[in-house]
Amino acid sequence: xxxxxxxxxxxxxxxxxxxxxxxxxxxxxxxxxxxxxxxxxxxxxxxxxxxxxxxxxxxxxxxxxxxxxxxxxxxxxxxxxxxxxxxxxxxxxxxxxxxxxxxxxxxxxxxxxxxxxxxxxxxxxxxxxxxxxxxxxxxxxxxxxxxxxxxxxxxxxxxxxxxxxxxxx
Amino acid sequence: xxxxxxxxxxxxxxxxxxxxxxxxxxxxxxxxxxxxxxxxxxxxxxxxxxxxxxxxxxxxxxxxxxx
Numbered sequence: 001x002x003x004x005x006x007x008x009x010x011x012x013x014x015x016x017x018x019x020x021x022x023x024x025x026x027x028x029x030x031x032x033x034x035x036x037x038x039x040x041x042x043x044x045x046x047x048x049x050x051x052x053x054x055x056x057x058x059x060x061x062x063x064x065x066x067x068x069x070x071x072x073x074x075x076x077x078x079x080x081x082x083x084x085x086x087x088x089x090x091x092x093x094x095x096x097x098x099x100x101x102x103x104x105x106x107x108x109x110x111x112x113x114x115x116x117x118x119x120x121x122x123x124x125x126x127x128x129x130x131x132x133x134x135x136x137x138x139x140x141x142x143x144x145x146x147x148x149x150x151x152x153x154x155x156x157x158x159x160x161x162x163x164x165x166x167x168x169x
Numbered sequence: 170x171x172x173x174x175x176x177x178x179x180x181x182x183x184x185x186x187x188x189x190x191x192x193x194x195x196x197x198x199x200x201x202x203x204x205x206x207x208x209x210x211x212x213x214x215x216x217x218x219x220x221x222x223x224x225x226x227x228x229x230x231x232x233x234x235x236x
Contacts, residue, residue: 046196
């Protein structure tokens with residue numbers, strides 16, 4: 001274990017819950033890329049968030065892996081069955097899952113706009129305490145965020161551009 | 170680098186921000202945990218479906234405003 005102690009955390013549950021999720025994703029073989037504020041946090045651009053944004057491979061098998069991973073972490077939650085390939089591969093490419101613990105939630109995406117998907121977003125693997133985390137690169141995050149209208153995304157794009165000296169309009 | 174002194178706000182803005190030796194992941198989690206302690210989430214539990222990311226963001230804002 002190489003991580004620092006949890007000194008200063010509101011509770012240990014927050015860290016443990018996120019680590020259990022990341023470990024379950026790896027154990028299930030889930031094809032995913034972590035995007036959004038959590039990915040920015042991994043890259044050192046720290047801002048608060050209450051969700052983990054996951055861009056996942058858009059196949060029925062992978063969505064089953066997602067359900068399997070979530071059941072490993074939240075075994076008593078019947079809501080997980082509502083996450084379906086029919087939705088994620090059909091009219092609802094964005095699904096929000098709020099687990100019983102309620103401290104954080106997951107935004108699961110199979111596509112983002114017209115261009116971004118699991119296959120097209122550049123990613124790199126980070127290791128946390130032996131758990132492999134598939135993380136969008138700063139450049140990929142910048143590309144995802146720079147064209148959007150949401151103010152938070154524009155601020156994120158500006159921060160990414162400045163920190164990583166990215167070129168962009 | 171406990172205390173830094175500057176002769177002007179411009180000089181201060183140019184100075185590099187002191188960075189923690191703590192890993193980014195740990196800093197991020199600690200930051201979020203502190204926020205969650207002050208502003209617990211009010212989002213209902215369960216699964217919610219959206220046709221676009223914009224729809225998902227609007228739903229998030231709605232519950233944020235309810236706090």
